[in-house]
Amino acid sequence: MTGSTSRLAVIVNCYNYADYVERAIRSVLAQGRDDFELIVVDDGSTDSSWEVIGRTGVTAYRIENGGQRRACVFGLDRTTAPFVLFLDADDELAPGALDAIIPRLGPSIAKLQFCLSRIDGDGNKLGSAVPEPDQIRVTGDLSERVRRTGVYISPPTSGNVFRRDLCELLRDADYDDAVDGIIVLAAPFFGEVVSLPKELGLYRVHDRNISGVGRAIDTGRIEQHMQRFKSLIAHLNRAVPAGSRPPQLDVERTFFYLEKRSILASIDRRMDRFRQLPNLIKVISADDFSPKRKLALSLFHILIAFLPVGMSRRLIEIRYRPERRSASALARTLIGTGN
Structure with a gap:
Protein backbone atom coordinates (compact mmCIF):
# COMPACT_ATOMS: atom_id res chain seq x y z
CA MET A 1 0.00 0.00 0.00
CA THR A 2 1.64 3.17 -1.20
CA GLY A 3 -0.14 6.07 0.47
CA SER A 4 -0.23 9.28 -1.54
CA THR A 5 0.52 7.53 -4.88
CA SER A 6 -2.36 5.09 -4.53
CA ARG A 7 -4.98 4.83 -7.26
CA LEU A 8 -7.59 3.64 -4.80
CA ALA A 9 -8.37 4.18 -1.13
CA VAL A 10 -10.40 1.60 0.76
CA ILE A 11 -12.08 3.33 3.71
CA VAL A 12 -13.54 0.99 6.32
CA ASN A 13 -16.12 2.71 8.50
CA CYS A 14 -16.97 0.98 11.76
CA TYR A 15 -19.51 1.50 14.51
CA ASN A 16 -19.84 -1.27 17.11
CA TYR A 17 -18.85 -4.08 14.76
CA ALA A 18 -16.18 -5.70 16.93
CA ASP A 19 -17.37 -9.12 15.76
CA TYR A 20 -16.74 -8.35 12.09
CA VAL A 21 -14.31 -5.46 11.57
CA GLU A 22 -11.14 -7.56 11.74
CA ARG A 23 -12.46 -9.80 8.98
CA ALA A 24 -13.17 -6.73 6.85
CA ILE A 25 -9.65 -5.38 7.39
CA ARG A 26 -7.96 -8.74 6.79
CA SER A 27 -9.91 -9.17 3.55
CA VAL A 28 -8.38 -5.93 2.27
CA LEU A 29 -4.86 -6.69 3.47
CA ALA A 30 -5.04 -10.09 1.76
CA GLN A 31 -5.47 -8.48 -1.68
CA GLY A 32 -1.70 -8.48 -2.10
CA ARG A 33 -1.34 -5.24 -4.09
CA ASP A 34 0.73 -2.13 -3.39
CA ASP A 35 -1.27 0.43 -5.41
CA PHE A 36 -4.01 1.13 -2.88
CA GLU A 37 -4.26 2.38 0.68
CA LEU A 38 -6.40 1.30 3.59
CA ILE A 39 -7.90 3.69 6.13
CA VAL A 40 -10.10 2.59 9.03
CA VAL A 41 -12.39 5.05 10.83
CA ASP A 42 -13.97 4.02 14.11
CA ASP A 43 -17.09 6.14 14.52
CA GLY A 44 -17.03 6.35 18.33
CA SER A 45 -17.76 2.66 18.93
CA THR A 46 -18.80 1.75 22.46
CA ASP A 47 -17.89 -1.93 22.16
CA SER A 48 -14.37 -3.35 21.68
CA SER A 49 -14.10 -2.35 17.99
CA TRP A 50 -11.24 0.10 18.58
CA GLU A 51 -9.17 -2.54 20.38
CA VAL A 52 -9.83 -5.04 17.59
CA ILE A 53 -8.81 -2.50 14.95
CA GLY A 54 -5.66 -1.65 16.89
CA ARG A 55 -4.30 -5.17 16.79
CA THR A 56 -4.37 -5.22 12.98
CA GLY A 57 -1.70 -2.50 12.77
CA VAL A 58 -3.44 -0.56 9.99
CA THR A 59 -3.82 3.22 9.68
CA ALA A 60 -6.85 3.97 11.85
CA TYR A 61 -8.62 6.91 13.46
CA ARG A 62 -11.12 7.07 16.29
CA ILE A 63 -13.60 9.93 16.12
CA GLU A 64 -16.67 11.05 18.00
CA ASN A 65 -19.80 9.28 16.83
CA GLY A 66 -21.42 11.22 13.99
CA GLY A 67 -22.87 8.61 11.65
CA GLN A 68 -21.70 6.75 8.57
CA ARG A 69 -21.54 9.71 6.19
CA ARG A 70 -19.44 11.88 8.52
CA ALA A 71 -17.09 8.98 9.25
CA CYS A 72 -16.58 8.39 5.53
CA VAL A 73 -15.94 12.09 4.86
CA PHE A 74 -13.36 12.05 7.67
CA GLY A 75 -11.66 9.12 5.93
CA LEU A 76 -11.87 10.88 2.58
CA ASP A 77 -9.92 13.80 4.04
CA ARG A 78 -7.09 11.42 5.00
CA THR A 79 -6.40 10.35 1.42
CA THR A 80 -5.77 11.96 -1.97
CA ALA A 81 -6.51 8.79 -3.95
CA PRO A 82 -8.59 9.48 -7.09
CA PHE A 83 -10.97 6.60 -6.37
CA VAL A 84 -12.57 5.46 -3.12
CA LEU A 85 -14.28 2.28 -1.95
CA PHE A 86 -16.28 2.69 1.27
CA LEU A 87 -16.27 -0.78 2.85
CA ASP A 88 -18.76 -1.37 5.66
CA ALA A 89 -17.10 -3.00 8.66
CA ASP A 90 -19.44 -6.00 8.53
CA ASP A 91 -18.65 -6.70 4.86
CA GLU A 92 -15.54 -8.05 3.15
CA LEU A 93 -13.69 -8.01 -0.16
CA ALA A 94 -13.41 -11.33 -1.96
CA PRO A 95 -9.92 -12.67 -2.83
CA GLY A 96 -8.62 -11.01 -6.00
CA ALA A 97 -11.24 -8.25 -5.91
CA LEU A 98 -8.77 -5.41 -6.38
CA ASP A 99 -7.05 -7.29 -9.23
CA ALA A 100 -10.37 -7.04 -11.09
CA ILE A 101 -11.22 -3.49 -9.97
CA ILE A 102 -8.08 -1.36 -10.13
CA PRO A 103 -7.13 -1.98 -13.82
CA ARG A 104 -10.62 -0.79 -14.82
CA LEU A 105 -10.38 2.59 -13.08
CA GLY A 106 -9.92 5.54 -15.44
CA PRO A 107 -10.69 9.28 -15.56
CA SER A 108 -13.97 8.87 -17.43
CA ILE A 109 -15.40 6.48 -14.84
CA ALA A 110 -17.59 7.99 -12.12
CA LYS A 111 -18.51 4.69 -10.50
CA LEU A 112 -17.53 1.06 -10.80
CA GLN A 113 -19.99 -1.39 -9.26
CA PHE A 114 -19.87 -5.13 -8.70
CA CYS A 115 -21.90 -7.96 -7.19
CA LEU A 116 -21.69 -9.03 -3.56
CA SER A 117 -22.17 -12.56 -2.27
CA ARG A 118 -24.67 -12.59 0.58
CA ILE A 119 -23.43 -14.29 3.75
CA ASP A 120 -24.78 -14.68 7.27
CA GLY A 121 -23.10 -13.62 10.50
CA ASP A 122 -20.92 -16.72 10.48
CA GLY A 123 -19.84 -16.32 6.87
CA ASN A 124 -22.15 -18.95 5.35
CA LYS A 125 -23.38 -18.16 1.85
CA LEU A 126 -27.07 -17.26 1.56
CA GLY A 127 -27.95 -17.92 -2.04
CA SER A 128 -28.16 -15.32 -4.78
CA ALA A 129 -25.83 -12.35 -5.05
CA VAL A 130 -26.87 -8.72 -4.66
CA PRO A 131 -27.37 -7.52 -7.32
CA GLU A 132 -27.67 -10.71 -9.35
CA PRO A 133 -25.14 -10.76 -12.24
CA ASP A 134 -27.81 -10.69 -14.94
CA GLN A 135 -29.26 -7.49 -13.50
CA ILE A 136 -25.98 -5.65 -13.21
CA ARG A 137 -25.23 -6.38 -16.89
CA VAL A 138 -28.11 -4.10 -17.93
CA THR A 139 -26.84 -1.34 -20.19
CA GLY A 140 -28.30 1.93 -21.37
CA ASP A 141 -28.45 5.53 -20.25
CA LEU A 142 -28.63 5.29 -16.47
CA SER A 143 -29.05 9.04 -16.13
CA GLU A 144 -32.25 8.80 -18.17
CA ARG A 145 -33.37 5.96 -15.93
CA VAL A 146 -32.82 8.12 -12.84
CA ARG A 147 -34.87 10.90 -14.44
CA ARG A 148 -37.78 8.52 -15.06
CA THR A 149 -37.75 6.31 -11.99
CA GLY A 150 -35.43 7.83 -9.37
CA VAL A 151 -33.47 4.58 -9.07
CA TYR A 152 -31.27 2.13 -10.94
CA ILE A 153 -29.83 -1.27 -10.07
CA SER A 154 -27.00 -0.65 -7.62
CA PRO A 155 -25.29 -2.79 -4.99
CA PRO A 156 -25.04 -1.89 -1.31
CA THR A 157 -22.29 0.52 -0.23
CA SER A 158 -19.46 -2.03 -0.24
CA GLY A 159 -20.06 -2.96 -3.88
CA ASN A 160 -19.14 0.47 -5.30
CA VAL A 161 -15.97 2.38 -6.16
CA PHE A 162 -16.48 6.13 -6.60
CA ARG A 163 -14.37 8.80 -8.28
CA ARG A 164 -13.17 11.33 -5.77
CA ASP A 165 -15.00 14.37 -7.16
CA LEU A 166 -18.28 12.47 -6.84
CA CYS A 167 -17.50 11.73 -3.18
CA GLU A 168 -17.23 15.46 -2.51
CA LEU A 169 -21.03 15.63 -2.77
CA LEU A 170 -21.20 13.92 0.63
CA ARG A 171 -20.09 17.13 2.33
CA ASP A 172 -23.37 18.86 1.47
CA ALA A 173 -25.63 15.91 2.30
CA ASP A 174 -26.50 16.94 5.84
CA TYR A 175 -30.03 15.60 5.35
CA ASP A 176 -28.67 12.04 5.16
CA ASP A 177 -26.67 9.75 7.44
CA ALA A 178 -26.00 7.13 4.76
CA VAL A 179 -23.07 7.25 2.35
CA ASP A 180 -24.79 5.41 -0.52
CA GLY A 181 -27.45 8.00 -1.30
CA ILE A 182 -26.45 11.07 -3.31
CA ILE A 183 -23.22 9.67 -4.75
CA VAL A 184 -24.97 6.57 -6.08
CA LEU A 185 -27.82 8.62 -7.53
CA ALA A 186 -25.54 11.25 -9.08
CA ALA A 187 -22.92 8.90 -10.55
CA PRO A 188 -24.53 8.49 -14.01
CA PHE A 189 -24.49 12.30 -14.45
CA PHE A 190 -20.76 12.55 -13.59
CA GLY A 191 -19.37 9.94 -15.97
CA GLU A 192 -19.48 6.27 -16.87
CA VAL A 193 -20.94 3.67 -14.54
CA VAL A 194 -19.03 0.44 -15.14
CA SER A 195 -20.67 -2.78 -13.94
CA LEU A 196 -18.67 -5.94 -13.28
CA PRO A 197 -21.03 -8.95 -13.11
CA LYS A 198 -18.72 -10.72 -10.67
CA GLU A 199 -19.06 -11.43 -6.95
CA LEU A 200 -16.08 -9.39 -5.74
CA GLY A 201 -17.26 -8.79 -2.18
CA LEU A 202 -19.25 -10.28 0.68
CA TYR A 203 -22.41 -8.62 2.01
CA ARG A 204 -23.15 -9.80 5.52
CA VAL A 205 -26.84 -10.17 6.38
CA HIS A 206 -27.47 -10.25 10.12
CA ASP A 207 -29.90 -9.02 12.75
CA ARG A 208 -28.26 -5.58 13.04
CA ASN A 209 -28.29 -4.50 9.39
CA ILE A 210 -31.83 -5.42 8.37
CA SER A 211 -34.16 -2.88 9.90
CA GLY A 212 -37.74 -3.92 10.44
CA VAL A 213 -37.29 -7.69 10.48
CA GLY A 214 -40.40 -9.26 11.94
CA ARG A 215 -42.32 -5.97 12.13
CA ALA A 216 -45.50 -4.91 10.41
CA ILE A 217 -45.23 -2.33 7.65
CA ASP A 218 -44.25 1.03 9.12
Whole structure:
Protein backbone atom coordinates (compact mmCIF):
# COMPACT_ATOMS: atom_id res chain seq x y z
CA MET A 1 0.00 0.00 0.00
CA THR A 2 1.64 3.17 -1.20
CA GLY A 3 -0.14 6.07 0.47
CA SER A 4 -0.23 9.28 -1.54
CA THR A 5 0.52 7.53 -4.88
CA SER A 6 -2.36 5.09 -4.53
CA ARG A 7 -4.98 4.83 -7.26
CA LEU A 8 -7.59 3.64 -4.80
CA ALA A 9 -8.37 4.18 -1.13
CA VAL A 10 -10.40 1.60 0.76
CA ILE A 11 -12.08 3.33 3.71
CA VAL A 12 -13.54 0.99 6.32
CA ASN A 13 -16.12 2.71 8.50
CA CYS A 14 -16.97 0.98 11.76
CA TYR A 15 -19.51 1.50 14.51
CA ASN A 16 -19.84 -1.27 17.11
CA TYR A 17 -18.85 -4.08 14.76
CA ALA A 18 -16.18 -5.70 16.93
CA ASP A 19 -17.37 -9.12 15.76
CA TYR A 20 -16.74 -8.35 12.09
CA VAL A 21 -14.31 -5.46 11.57
CA GLU A 22 -11.14 -7.56 11.74
CA ARG A 23 -12.46 -9.80 8.98
CA ALA A 24 -13.17 -6.73 6.85
CA ILE A 25 -9.65 -5.38 7.39
CA ARG A 26 -7.96 -8.74 6.79
CA SER A 27 -9.91 -9.17 3.55
CA VAL A 28 -8.38 -5.93 2.27
CA LEU A 29 -4.86 -6.69 3.47
CA ALA A 30 -5.04 -10.09 1.76
CA GLN A 31 -5.47 -8.48 -1.68
CA GLY A 32 -1.70 -8.48 -2.10
CA ARG A 33 -1.34 -5.24 -4.09
CA ASP A 34 0.73 -2.13 -3.39
CA ASP A 35 -1.27 0.43 -5.41
CA PHE A 36 -4.01 1.13 -2.88
CA GLU A 37 -4.26 2.38 0.68
CA LEU A 38 -6.40 1.30 3.59
CA ILE A 39 -7.90 3.69 6.13
CA VAL A 40 -10.10 2.59 9.03
CA VAL A 41 -12.39 5.05 10.83
CA ASP A 42 -13.97 4.02 14.11
CA ASP A 43 -17.09 6.14 14.52
CA GLY A 44 -17.03 6.35 18.33
CA SER A 45 -17.76 2.66 18.93
CA THR A 46 -18.80 1.75 22.46
CA ASP A 47 -17.89 -1.93 22.16
CA SER A 48 -14.37 -3.35 21.68
CA SER A 49 -14.10 -2.35 17.99
CA TRP A 50 -11.24 0.10 18.58
CA GLU A 51 -9.17 -2.54 20.38
CA VAL A 52 -9.83 -5.04 17.59
CA ILE A 53 -8.81 -2.50 14.95
CA GLY A 54 -5.66 -1.65 16.89
CA ARG A 55 -4.30 -5.17 16.79
CA THR A 56 -4.37 -5.22 12.98
CA GLY A 57 -1.70 -2.50 12.77
CA VAL A 58 -3.44 -0.56 9.99
CA THR A 59 -3.82 3.22 9.68
CA ALA A 60 -6.85 3.97 11.85
CA TYR A 61 -8.62 6.91 13.46
CA ARG A 62 -11.12 7.07 16.29
CA ILE A 63 -13.60 9.93 16.12
CA GLU A 64 -16.67 11.05 18.00
CA ASN A 65 -19.80 9.28 16.83
CA GLY A 66 -21.42 11.22 13.99
CA GLY A 67 -22.87 8.61 11.65
CA GLN A 68 -21.70 6.75 8.57
CA ARG A 69 -21.54 9.71 6.19
CA ARG A 70 -19.44 11.88 8.52
CA ALA A 71 -17.09 8.98 9.25
CA CYS A 72 -16.58 8.39 5.53
CA VAL A 73 -15.94 12.09 4.86
CA PHE A 74 -13.36 12.05 7.67
CA GLY A 75 -11.66 9.12 5.93
CA LEU A 76 -11.87 10.88 2.58
CA ASP A 77 -9.92 13.80 4.04
CA ARG A 78 -7.09 11.42 5.00
CA THR A 79 -6.40 10.35 1.42
CA THR A 80 -5.77 11.96 -1.97
CA ALA A 81 -6.51 8.79 -3.95
CA PRO A 82 -8.59 9.48 -7.09
CA PHE A 83 -10.97 6.60 -6.37
CA VAL A 84 -12.57 5.46 -3.12
CA LEU A 85 -14.28 2.28 -1.95
CA PHE A 86 -16.28 2.69 1.27
CA LEU A 87 -16.27 -0.78 2.85
CA ASP A 88 -18.76 -1.37 5.66
CA ALA A 89 -17.10 -3.00 8.66
CA ASP A 90 -19.44 -6.00 8.53
CA ASP A 91 -18.65 -6.70 4.86
CA GLU A 92 -15.54 -8.05 3.15
CA LEU A 93 -13.69 -8.01 -0.16
CA ALA A 94 -13.41 -11.33 -1.96
CA PRO A 95 -9.92 -12.67 -2.83
CA GLY A 96 -8.62 -11.01 -6.00
CA ALA A 97 -11.24 -8.25 -5.91
CA LEU A 98 -8.77 -5.41 -6.38
CA ASP A 99 -7.05 -7.29 -9.23
CA ALA A 100 -10.37 -7.04 -11.09
CA ILE A 101 -11.22 -3.49 -9.97
CA ILE A 102 -8.08 -1.36 -10.13
CA PRO A 103 -7.13 -1.98 -13.82
CA ARG A 104 -10.62 -0.79 -14.82
CA LEU A 105 -10.38 2.59 -13.08
CA GLY A 106 -9.92 5.54 -15.44
CA PRO A 107 -10.69 9.28 -15.56
CA SER A 108 -13.97 8.87 -17.43
CA ILE A 109 -15.40 6.48 -14.84
CA ALA A 110 -17.59 7.99 -12.12
CA LYS A 111 -18.51 4.69 -10.50
CA LEU A 112 -17.53 1.06 -10.80
CA GLN A 113 -19.99 -1.39 -9.26
CA PHE A 114 -19.87 -5.13 -8.70
CA CYS A 115 -21.90 -7.96 -7.19
CA LEU A 116 -21.69 -9.03 -3.56
CA SER A 117 -22.17 -12.56 -2.27
CA ARG A 118 -24.67 -12.59 0.58
CA ILE A 119 -23.43 -14.29 3.75
CA ASP A 120 -24.78 -14.68 7.27
CA GLY A 121 -23.10 -13.62 10.50
CA ASP A 122 -20.92 -16.72 10.48
CA GLY A 123 -19.84 -16.32 6.87
CA ASN A 124 -22.15 -18.95 5.35
CA LYS A 125 -23.38 -18.16 1.85
CA LEU A 126 -27.07 -17.26 1.56
CA GLY A 127 -27.95 -17.92 -2.04
CA SER A 128 -28.16 -15.32 -4.78
CA ALA A 129 -25.83 -12.35 -5.05
CA VAL A 130 -26.87 -8.72 -4.66
CA PRO A 131 -27.37 -7.52 -7.32
CA GLU A 132 -27.67 -10.71 -9.35
CA PRO A 133 -25.14 -10.76 -12.24
CA ASP A 134 -27.81 -10.69 -14.94
CA GLN A 135 -29.26 -7.49 -13.50
CA ILE A 136 -25.98 -5.65 -13.21
CA ARG A 137 -25.23 -6.38 -16.89
CA VAL A 138 -28.11 -4.10 -17.93
CA THR A 139 -26.84 -1.34 -20.19
CA GLY A 140 -28.30 1.93 -21.37
CA ASP A 141 -28.45 5.53 -20.25
CA LEU A 142 -28.63 5.29 -16.47
CA SER A 143 -29.05 9.04 -16.13
CA GLU A 144 -32.25 8.80 -18.17
CA ARG A 145 -33.37 5.96 -15.93
CA VAL A 146 -32.82 8.12 -12.84
CA ARG A 147 -34.87 10.90 -14.44
CA ARG A 148 -37.78 8.52 -15.06
CA THR A 149 -37.75 6.31 -11.99
CA GLY A 150 -35.43 7.83 -9.37
CA VAL A 151 -33.47 4.58 -9.07
CA TYR A 152 -31.27 2.13 -10.94
CA ILE A 153 -29.83 -1.27 -10.07
CA SER A 154 -27.00 -0.65 -7.62
CA PRO A 155 -25.29 -2.79 -4.99
CA PRO A 156 -25.04 -1.89 -1.31
CA THR A 157 -22.29 0.52 -0.23
CA SER A 158 -19.46 -2.03 -0.24
CA GLY A 159 -20.06 -2.96 -3.88
CA ASN A 160 -19.14 0.47 -5.30
CA VAL A 161 -15.97 2.38 -6.16
CA PHE A 162 -16.48 6.13 -6.60
CA ARG A 163 -14.37 8.80 -8.28
CA ARG A 164 -13.17 11.33 -5.77
CA ASP A 165 -15.00 14.37 -7.16
CA LEU A 166 -18.28 12.47 -6.84
CA CYS A 167 -17.50 11.73 -3.18
CA GLU A 168 -17.23 15.46 -2.51
CA LEU A 169 -21.03 15.63 -2.77
CA LEU A 170 -21.20 13.92 0.63
CA ARG A 171 -20.09 17.13 2.33
CA ASP A 172 -23.37 18.86 1.47
CA ALA A 173 -25.63 15.91 2.30
CA ASP A 174 -26.50 16.94 5.84
CA TYR A 175 -30.03 15.60 5.35
CA ASP A 176 -28.67 12.04 5.16
CA ASP A 177 -26.67 9.75 7.44
CA ALA A 178 -26.00 7.13 4.76
CA VAL A 179 -23.07 7.25 2.35
CA ASP A 180 -24.79 5.41 -0.52
CA GLY A 181 -27.45 8.00 -1.30
CA ILE A 182 -26.45 11.07 -3.31
CA ILE A 183 -23.22 9.67 -4.75
CA VAL A 184 -24.97 6.57 -6.08
CA LEU A 185 -27.82 8.62 -7.53
CA ALA A 186 -25.54 11.25 -9.08
CA ALA A 187 -22.92 8.90 -10.55
CA PRO A 188 -24.53 8.49 -14.01
CA PHE A 189 -24.49 12.30 -14.45
CA PHE A 190 -20.76 12.55 -13.59
CA GLY A 191 -19.37 9.94 -15.97
CA GLU A 192 -19.48 6.27 -16.87
CA VAL A 193 -20.94 3.67 -14.54
CA VAL A 194 -19.03 0.44 -15.14
CA SER A 195 -20.67 -2.78 -13.94
CA LEU A 196 -18.67 -5.94 -13.28
CA PRO A 197 -21.03 -8.95 -13.11
CA LYS A 198 -18.72 -10.72 -10.67
CA GLU A 199 -19.06 -11.43 -6.95
CA LEU A 200 -16.08 -9.39 -5.74
CA GLY A 201 -17.26 -8.79 -2.18
CA LEU A 202 -19.25 -10.28 0.68
CA TYR A 203 -22.41 -8.62 2.01
CA ARG A 204 -23.15 -9.80 5.52
CA VAL A 205 -26.84 -10.17 6.38
CA HIS A 206 -27.47 -10.25 10.12
CA ASP A 207 -29.90 -9.02 12.75
CA ARG A 208 -28.26 -5.58 13.04
CA ASN A 209 -28.29 -4.50 9.39
CA ILE A 210 -31.83 -5.42 8.37
CA SER A 211 -34.16 -2.88 9.90
CA GLY A 212 -37.74 -3.92 10.44
CA VAL A 213 -37.29 -7.69 10.48
CA GLY A 214 -40.40 -9.26 11.94
CA ARG A 215 -42.32 -5.97 12.13
CA ALA A 216 -45.50 -4.91 10.41
CA ILE A 217 -45.23 -2.33 7.65
CA ASP A 218 -44.25 1.03 9.12
CA THR A 219 -45.98 4.00 7.48
CA GLY A 220 -43.80 6.45 9.39
CA ARG A 221 -40.69 4.84 7.93
CA ILE A 222 -42.12 4.97 4.42
CA GLU A 223 -42.75 8.70 4.90
CA GLN A 224 -39.15 9.12 6.08
CA HIS A 225 -37.93 7.35 2.94
CA MET A 226 -40.02 9.65 0.79
CA GLN A 227 -38.65 12.75 2.52
CA ARG A 228 -35.10 11.47 2.19
CA PHE A 229 -35.71 10.80 -1.49
CA LYS A 230 -37.05 14.33 -2.02
CA SER A 231 -33.89 15.70 -0.39
CA LEU A 232 -31.73 13.49 -2.60
CA ILE A 233 -33.44 14.69 -5.77
CA ALA A 234 -33.18 18.33 -4.67
CA HIS A 235 -29.45 17.83 -4.02
CA LEU A 236 -29.03 16.11 -7.38
CA ASN A 237 -30.72 19.00 -9.18
CA ARG A 238 -28.18 21.37 -7.59
CA ALA A 239 -25.13 19.19 -8.03
CA VAL A 240 -25.25 17.74 -11.55
CA PRO A 241 -22.36 19.16 -13.65
CA ALA A 242 -23.48 21.97 -15.96
CA GLY A 243 -22.35 20.11 -19.09
CA SER A 244 -24.61 17.13 -18.39
CA ARG A 245 -27.40 18.91 -16.57
CA PRO A 246 -30.86 17.64 -17.53
CA PRO A 247 -34.07 19.54 -16.97
CA GLN A 248 -34.84 19.70 -13.27
CA LEU A 249 -35.94 16.27 -12.03
CA ASP A 250 -39.49 16.27 -10.71
CA VAL A 251 -39.51 13.96 -7.72
CA GLU A 252 -43.28 13.51 -7.86
CA ARG A 253 -43.09 12.04 -11.35
CA THR A 254 -40.58 9.30 -10.50
CA PHE A 255 -41.58 5.67 -10.05
CA PHE A 256 -40.01 5.49 -6.60
CA TYR A 257 -42.00 8.41 -5.21
CA LEU A 258 -45.29 7.52 -6.93
CA GLU A 259 -45.08 3.95 -5.70
CA LYS A 260 -44.46 4.92 -2.08
CA ARG A 261 -47.30 7.46 -2.24
CA SER A 262 -49.63 4.80 -3.63
CA ILE A 263 -48.71 2.41 -0.83
CA LEU A 264 -49.37 5.02 1.85
CA ALA A 265 -52.72 5.96 0.30
CA SER A 266 -53.72 2.30 0.18
CA ILE A 267 -52.73 1.66 3.79
CA ASP A 268 -54.56 4.78 5.00
CA ARG A 269 -57.53 4.04 2.69
CA ARG A 270 -57.46 7.53 1.24
CA MET A 271 -59.76 8.06 -1.73
CA ASP A 272 -56.94 9.54 -3.80
CA ARG A 273 -55.43 6.05 -4.10
CA PHE A 274 -57.73 5.49 -7.07
CA ARG A 275 -56.72 8.76 -8.73
CA GLN A 276 -53.03 7.89 -8.34
CA LEU A 277 -53.28 4.55 -10.11
CA PRO A 278 -53.33 5.79 -13.74
CA ASN A 279 -50.17 7.89 -13.32
CA LEU A 280 -48.33 5.09 -11.55
CA ILE A 281 -49.28 2.47 -14.12
CA LYS A 282 -48.28 4.87 -16.90
CA VAL A 283 -44.82 5.24 -15.36
CA ILE A 284 -44.52 1.47 -14.92
CA SER A 285 -45.49 0.92 -18.57
CA ALA A 286 -42.88 3.41 -19.80
CA ASP A 287 -40.06 1.88 -17.79
CA ASP A 288 -37.69 -0.80 -19.06
CA PHE A 289 -39.13 -3.48 -16.80
CA SER A 290 -39.77 -6.84 -18.44
CA PRO A 291 -43.38 -7.36 -19.57
CA LYS A 292 -43.82 -9.85 -16.72
CA ARG A 293 -42.51 -7.32 -14.20
CA LYS A 294 -44.76 -4.56 -15.56
CA LEU A 295 -47.80 -6.81 -15.25
CA ALA A 296 -46.87 -7.89 -11.70
CA LEU A 297 -46.28 -4.31 -10.51
CA SER A 298 -49.48 -3.00 -12.08
CA LEU A 299 -51.54 -5.85 -10.61
CA PHE A 300 -49.96 -5.35 -7.19
CA HIS A 301 -50.94 -1.68 -7.04
CA ILE A 302 -54.44 -2.32 -8.36
CA LEU A 303 -54.98 -4.99 -5.72
CA ILE A 304 -53.74 -2.93 -2.77
CA ALA A 305 -55.98 -0.06 -3.85
CA PHE A 306 -59.15 -2.15 -4.07
CA LEU A 307 -58.75 -4.94 -1.52
CA PRO A 308 -59.92 -4.55 2.09
CA VAL A 309 -57.36 -2.85 4.29
CA GLY A 310 -56.26 -6.03 6.08
CA MET A 311 -55.54 -7.88 2.85
CA SER A 312 -53.93 -4.79 1.34
CA ARG A 313 -51.53 -4.40 4.27
CA ARG A 314 -50.67 -8.09 4.13
CA LEU A 315 -49.76 -7.89 0.44
CA ILE A 316 -47.55 -4.86 1.12
CA GLU A 317 -45.83 -6.61 4.03
CA ILE A 318 -45.17 -9.71 1.91
CA ARG A 319 -43.54 -7.60 -0.79
CA TYR A 320 -41.52 -5.24 1.35
CA ARG A 321 -40.74 -7.01 4.61
CA PRO A 322 -36.91 -7.29 4.54
CA GLU A 323 -36.56 -10.98 5.43
CA ARG A 324 -38.81 -11.89 2.49
CA ARG A 325 -37.22 -9.51 0.02
CA SER A 326 -35.17 -10.99 -2.78
CA ALA A 327 -31.64 -9.81 -3.42
CA SER A 328 -32.76 -8.19 -6.67
CA ALA A 329 -35.51 -6.18 -4.96
CA LEU A 330 -33.06 -5.08 -2.29
CA ALA A 331 -30.64 -3.88 -4.94
CA ARG A 332 -33.35 -1.93 -6.74
CA THR A 333 -34.50 0.00 -3.69
CA LEU A 334 -31.19 0.75 -1.99
CA ILE A 335 -30.92 4.24 -3.34
CA GLY A 336 -34.28 5.18 -1.97
CA THR A 337 -34.13 3.44 1.38
CA GLY A 338 -30.52 3.36 2.45
CA ASN A 339 -28.56 0.27 3.40
